[in-house]
Amino acid sequence: MTPAPLRPAAALVLALALTAGAAFDAAASDRDRLPFDMPAAYVPECGSCHAPFPPGLLPRESWTRLMAGLDRHYGSDASIDATLRRDIETWLLRHAGRSRKVSNAPPAEDRITRSAWFEREHRRVEPATWRLPSVQNAVNCAACHEGADRGDFDDDHLRQPEGVSRAEWRAWRR
Numbered sequence: 226m227t228p229a230p231l232r233p234a235a236a237l238v239l240a241l242a243l244t245a246g247a248a249f250d251a252a253a254s255d256r257d258r259l260p261f262d263m264p265a266a267y268v269p270e271c272g273s274c275h276a277p278f279p280p281g282l283l284p285r286e287s288w289t290r291l292m293a294g295l296d297r298h299y300g301s302d303a304s305i306d307a308t309l310r311r312d313i314e315t316w317l318l319r320h321a322g323r324s325r326k327v328s329n330a331p332p333a334e335d336r337i338t339r340s341a342w343f344e345r346e347h348r349r350v351e352p353a354t355w356r357l358p359s360v361q362n363a364v365n366c367a368a369c370h371e372g373a374d375r376g377d378f379d380d381d382h383l384r385q386p387e388g389v390s391r392a393e394w395r396a397w398r399r
Contacts, residue, residue, distance in 0.1 A: 259376030
């Protein structure tokens with residue numbers, strides 16, 4: 226017996242459902258990536274001291290506070306030219322995190338490394354590991370994430386930092 230063809234309305238509903246699902250999946254993974262329209266100055270300005278974090282990792286409110294306080298950016302003066310600051314802030318706000326995972330409550334002090342999702346993702350990392358010479362601290366994402374400088378934090382692209390035992394490394398990867 227040949228199945229009956231889908232009616233136009235049913236076909237439209239199915240197509241919309243598939244498209245919405247794909248868009249949701251893309252949005253979820255895009256949170257962890259640097260958007261294509263990144264200002265040329267973002268990596269040299271914001272990635273010179275730490276990983277150039279994808280804007281989707283923090284909500285708009287956090288990026289607004291961070292950009293307003295560049296003269297006292299976690300103990301450093303990270304001030305930049307006003308035009309450049311406006312261009313970077315506009316881009317950050319356009320691509321800021323909107324999911325409940327990111328925007329429920331901005332992390333303490335707007336620190337990505339203190340957000341609930343960051344702590345959950347890194348829960349198996351021993352506190353002493355952050356202090357290893359090869360790691361230094363939690364914002365040195367490139368110590369483990371090979372693509373951190375490009376905004377790629379995919380777990381499939383991890384490297385074992387020097388000083389981390391094989392047993393600890395395997396525990397992280399579970």
